[in-house]
Amino acid sequence: MNYQFLGRNVFDLDDYSREEILYILEAAKGMKSINLREYKKIPTLRGKTICTLFVENSTRTRMSFELAANRLSADVVSFQANVSALQKGESLQDTVYTLNAMGIDLYCIRHSSPGSPQLVHKYSQKPVINGGDGRHAHPTQALLDIYTIWEKKGDLKDLKVTIVGDILHSRVVRSNLIGMGKLGAKVTVCGPKTLMPGNMESVYGCKVEYDLARALSDADVVMGLRMQLERMSEGLFPSLEEYSKHYVLSGRTLKYAKPDALIMHPGPMNRGVEILPEIADSKHSVIVEQVANGVAIRMALMFLILGGKA
Amino acid sequence: MKTIIKNAKIYLDNALQAQELLIENKRISKIAPQITEKADTVIDAAGACVFPGFIDIHAHLRDPGHTYKEDIQSGTKSAAKGGFTSICAMPNTNPVTDNIASVEYIQLRAKEFSIARVYVIGALTKQSKGEEISEMATMKSGGIVAVSDDGYCVQNARIMLSCLRYAANFDIPVIIHPEDYALAGRGQISSGKVATRIGLSGIPGLAEEVIIARDIMLAESAGARLHIAHISTARSLELVRQAKERGLPVTCEVTPHHLVLTDEACLGFDTNTKMKPPLRNEADRLACVQALNEGLIDCIATDHAPHADFEKEREFDQAPFGIIGFETAFAVLYDNLVKSKAISLSTLVNKLSCEPARILDLPGGEIKLGAKADLTIIDLNQSTTFSKENILSKSKNTPWLDQTLASRVKYTFKSGMITYQDS
Numbered sequence: 001m002n003y004q005f006l007g008r009n010v011f012d013l014d015d016y017s018r019e020e021i022l023y024i025l026e027a028a029k030g031m032k033s034i035n036l037r038e039y040k041k042i043p044t045l046r047g048k049t050i051c052t053l054f055v056e057n058s059t060r061t062r063m064s065f066e067l068a069a070n071r072l073s074a075d076v077v078s079f080q081a082n083v084s085a086l087q088k089g090e091s092l093q094d095t096v097y098t099l100n101a102m103g104i105d106l107y108c109i110r111h112s113s114p115g116s117p118q119l120v121h122k123y124s125q126k127p128v129i130n131g132g133d134g135r136h137a138h139p140t141q142a143l144l145d146i147y148t149i150w151e152k153k154g155d156l157k158d159l160k161v162t163i164v165g166d167i168l169h170s171r172v173v174r175s176n177l178i179g180m181g182k183l184g185a186k187v188t189v190c191g192p193k194t195l196m197p198g199n200m201e202s203v204y205g206c207k208v209e210y211d212l213a214r215a216l217s218d219a220d221v222v223m224g225l226r227m228q229l230e231r232m233s234e235g236l237f238p239s240l241e242e243y244s245k246h247y248v249l250s251g252r253t254l255k256y257a258k259p260d261a262l263i264m265h266p267g268p269m270n271r272g273v274e275i276l277p278e279i280a281d282s283k284h285s286v287i288v289e290q291v292a293n294g295v296a297i298r299m300a301l302m303f304l305i306l307g308g309k310a
Numbered sequence: 311m312k313t314i315i316k317n318a319k320i321y322l323d324n325a326l327q328a329q330e331l332l333i334e335n336k337r338i339s340k341i342a343p344q345i346t347e348k349a350d351t352v353i354d355a356a357g358a359c360v361f362p363g364f365i366d367i368h369a370h371l372r373d374p375g376h377t378y379k380e381d382i383q384s385g386t387k388s389a390a391k392g393g394f395t396s397i398c399a400m401p402n403t404n405p406v407t408d409n410i411a412s413v414e415y416i417q418l419r420a421k422e423f424s425i426a427r428v429y430v431i432g433a434l435t436k437q438s439k440g441e442e443i444s445e446m447a448t449m450k451s452g453g454i455v456a457v458s459d460d461g462y463c464v465q466n467a468r469i470m471l472s473c474l475r476y477a478a479n480f481d482i483p484v485i486i487h488p489e490d491y492a493l494a495g496r497g498q499i500s501s502g503k504v505a506t507r508i509g510l511s512g513i514p515g516l517a518e519e520v521i522i523a524r525d526i527m528l529a530e531s532a533g534a535r536l537h538i539a540h541i542s543t544a545r546s547l548e549l550v551r552q553a554k555e556r557g558l559p560v561t562c563e564v565t566p567h568h569l570v571l572t573d574e575a576c577l578g579f580d581t582n583t584k585m586k587p588p589l590r591n592e593a594d595r596l597a598c599v600q601a602l603n604e605g606l607i608d609c610i611a612t613d614h615a616p617h618a619d620f621e622k623e624r625e626f627d628q629a630p631f632g633i634i635g636f637e638t639a640f641a642v643l644y645d646n647l648v649k650s651k652a653i654s655l656s657t658l659v660n661k662l663s664c665e666p667a668r669i670l671d672l673p674g675g676e677i678k679l680g681a682k683a684d685l686t687i688i689d690l691n692q693s694t695t696f697s698k699e700n701i702l703s704k705s706k707n708t709p710w711l712d713q714t715l716a717s718r719v720k721y722t723f724k725s726g727m728i729t730y731q732d733s
Contacts, residue, residue: 091624113625114509115579134627135509171509197506 005304010129011117012137013179021182025147027300028293034071035295045074048306051104053120054131055081055092055111060267061131061141064291065108068298074306077104092116096123106306108298109133127305129298135171140301141266142175144294146183148286149221151293152262157184162215162257164247165225165274168195168236172225172266177204190215191225191247194236212246212253219257223264224249224275240273249275262286311335313726314345318355318687322677324656326359333683336725341679355687358720362663362677363395363684366636367670368460368485368539368563368611371397371428374415375404380616380704382416385636386425388614388703390722390730392636393686396427396667396674397614401438402461408433408444410452417453425729427684429455429672434473434484440464443473447480455670458485460539461586463521465491470525474532483535483670488521488546489586498627500588504573510626513588515543522546526553526560537669538562540613542587544597551606561669563611564598566639567709570646571595575709581622581629582709585615599652602661609666610658612639616705634703641694641715649716683726692718 003023013021034042050069054062062078069076079099086095092111099107100123108129109117114136121128132138149156161180167173167189180187181204188207189200200208209215216222227243237243254261263275263285271277280287313333319326320341332340332347340347366389372380380388382399389397399416401407407416413430420428432449436442438459446457457477463486464470477484494517499505501512522538526549529536541547541562553560567585572592575583583589601607615632622629640662647653667675674684695714698706722730 091620093623111625113627115626118579119625133509135511137509174507174509198501198512199503199506203503203506 006307007127008305009117009121009127010139010301010305012130013139013142013175013182018182021143021146021179024143024297024300024304025150027304028147028296031299031303032293032296034299035292041071041073043073044303045069045072045306048074048105049077049103050074050106050108050302051077051079051099052131053079053099053107053109055086055109055116056132057082058110058132060291061110064294065131065298068295068302071295072299072302074302077102092119093123096120100124100126106302129301129305132171135169135174137175138171139175139179140294140298141172142179144290144297145172145176145223145264145266146179147293147297148264148290149262152286153220156180159185159220160188160218161185161221161223162188162190162219163223163225164190164212164215164249166195166227166231167191167200167225168197169228169231170225177206181205188215188219192237192243195231213256216253216256219261221262221264222249222254222257223266224269225266226268227270227274244273247274249279251276251278254279260284264290267291311726312347312349313351313353314347314349315353315355315360315687318358318360320360320677321362321659324660331360333723333726336683338677338679338681338683341677353687353721355720357691358687358689360677361393361659361686361688362675363686363722363724364393364640364662365396365666365672365675366394366612366614367398367609367666369397369399369614369636370402370616370632371399371416372616373403373419374412378704379618382419382428383423383425384702384704385614386420386423386428387730388634388701389426389636390724391702391719392638393640393688393719393722394426394636395684395686395722395724395729396429396672398429398431398455398670400431400458400460401433406433406437407431408436408438410445410448413449413452413454424724424727426724429670431456431458431460431485433457434459434477435464435469438462440466440469443476446477446482450480450482454482455672456483456485456537458487458539460485460487463487463489463491467524467528471528471532474529474534474536478532478534481535483537484529485537485539486521486525487539488518488525490517490520493517493520497588498584499576500573500590502573502591504576508577508579510576513586515545515590515594518543518587519545519549522549526558529560530558535559536561539611540565540568540587541598541607542568542590543594547597547601547606554606561608563609563666564602564607565611565613566635566642567633568595569598569602569610570642571709579626580709581624581626582633582707582711584626584629584631585613585633586631599647603653603657608669610639610643610661611666612636616703617707618705622707632707634701634705634708637701637703638696638708638710638715640688640719641717642710644690644717645715683723685723686719687721689718689720690716694718
């Protein structure tokens with residue numbers, strides 16, 4: 001097996017084949033073992049500089065990227081929009097030119113505008129890992145979700161994965177549909193019609209359900225998504241109570257799924273809105289493991305892209 | 311001053327004919343198989359075609375107010391390079407062209423450079439705010455050819471009805487940019503598969519269609535002439551068809567980009583595929599091509615909308631809407647539609663010349679004896695590459711940047727004077 005990851009971008013998962021995704025998962029497995037050691041650090045990326053360019057704020061994802069870089073011994077610089085020149089009206093282009101002049105080897109970007117990772121690559125000519133761009137894509141989240149399922153179930157082929165919630169605004173769903181689809185999972189998305197984009201079946205080859213019981217029927221994996229309060233003022237649903245009544249992951253609704261169905265959530269959770277606390281904390285919940293696996297996946301990608309020495 | 315154009319095919323009666331053409335005192339004075347008179351200038355246009363100068367009833371010249379994007383001089387040079395001899399300037403300048411002084415400014419500047427005839431479209435409402443009727447009658451006596459709030463759309467139906475009634479009173483055509491703001495929301499590209507895939511918020515066809523339906527009803531009630539700018543969906547065309555079948559004075563235009571591109575072009579996040587209305591799907595595009603052939607669409611207009619590099623070179627959802635269109639219009643349509651026989655050459659030429667002239671009662675648009683010599687000479691066997699270096703517009707925001715397309719404009723004449731010459 002000879003896969004070429006050196007210098008590649010991770011804009012979304014459609015650029016990666018099934019075999020390449022599996023290779024990344026294997027690499028992440030090795031990284032995960034490092035994270036379980038007492039001294040969680042290897043020297044492989046010594047001398048490399050990684051920039052986390054977070055134009056949209058996200059403490060959790062940024063920390064995950066930075067921990068990943070630190071554990072590989074890369075130097076990390078962190079750029080946050082709310083305390084930076086972007087706040088003063090500097091363009092993304094000028095920001096990247098400035099950062100690039102300081103010798104960045106890899107960018108990890110989070111931005112509210114779809115397509116901005118492509119711009120960062122265009123301006124920097126350096127590899128870019130997309131840490132979430134608007135509603136477009138969140139490939140590292142999808143990879144850590146896939147890793148979590150792969151670790152527990154061995155293979156995603158023919159697994160029924162049901163994702164419930166605000167599909168319209170979710171980049172996590174979009175990247176997962178592509179990645180899980182490549183590994184042969186059968187994905188069903190479920191939510192109210194006002195929060196469901198058009199053409200989902202033809203674009204992603206997934207199934208669309210508006211009824212939670214039908215969506216959960218025989219599911220091997222169930223993923224809840226964060227429901228954001230501001231969707232109410234946008235006129236997309238009437239109240240959290242009514243949403244919850246129809247779409248909450250609860251003991252009652254999960255009885256339609258397989259008894260050993262994995263419970264997942266990309267976080268942060270609204271306990272009691274899209275998921276009941278007893279489900280989030282149940283023995284089949286892997287929500288906390290997802291977070292741990294996120295560091296391993298990001299380490300694997302940085303290692304492969306920057307050509308770390310094994 | 312006499313000019314003879316030799317060895318070309320001349321577009322007469324909807325066909326190319328091997329004739330020679332004499333220009334004398336700014337006008338076409340002779341069309342004959344052979345002209346032997348002595349002339350000051352003889353143009354050997356071997357292998358090329360002579361068409362009526364093109365007429366664009368929808369352009370943004372950005373002057374006054376945004377002259378870093380374009381000004382009247384650069385805009386008319388760009389138009390001449392595209393074969394245009396007459397263009398209509400939309401009023402979304404700064405200040406808005408909603409008063410007689412602003413109208414006269416544009417006319418004076420255009421006259422000073424004298425590169426293209428520039429007709430002014432006045433604002434429909436004061437500052438195009440959609441609240442109060444502009445002084446359109448005064449502007450009409452100053453020469454405006456239509457009123458429009460293009461770029462904006464009057465959302466309040468009562469105010470729109472007033473505007474239409476007032477415009478009807480003075481027989482001024484009203485051009486609408488149909489867009490329901492609430493439905494369009496913060497949309498960036500058309501709703502549909504591509505928007506779903508790349509996570510940009512969508513502008514549904516409904517945002518255009520509900521306003522077209524509303525304004526057809528309001529215009530009928532007001533007895534006004536209604537022209538619909540940049541139509542983009544099959545359902546919109548159906549609404550226009552119904553209006554025309556009922557005999558209403560409703561016309562519409564389509565842009566070259568809506569005839570050639572679809573939202574698939576947005577997949578790479580190129581901000582030069584971002585415009586309003588957005589690029590639609592293939593079924594809508596085909597409906598536009600068919601409607602052009604059937605005559606349901608009255609003319610082609612560029613919606614030339616210059617934006618500077620620094621404005622377009624940014625995140626997709628933060629870049630402004632619009633692309634330039636003068637220089638690419640003919641080549642894009644000739645290369646993509648005429649060569650594949652989706653439309654005929656005569657459809658293309660008529661929809662760029664006599665048809666737009668008819669909609670706004672403009673002179674020109676035909677090659678005939680005694681007419682002003684507004685002409686463009688195009689070699690269909692040569693090609694044009696659109697690069698930042700050779701685009702004459704100040705702005706370079708086109709999805710055809712660095713592409714090579716069939717056909718090449720060799721000369722453009724306005725009143726017999728050369729306004730563009732290929733070097």
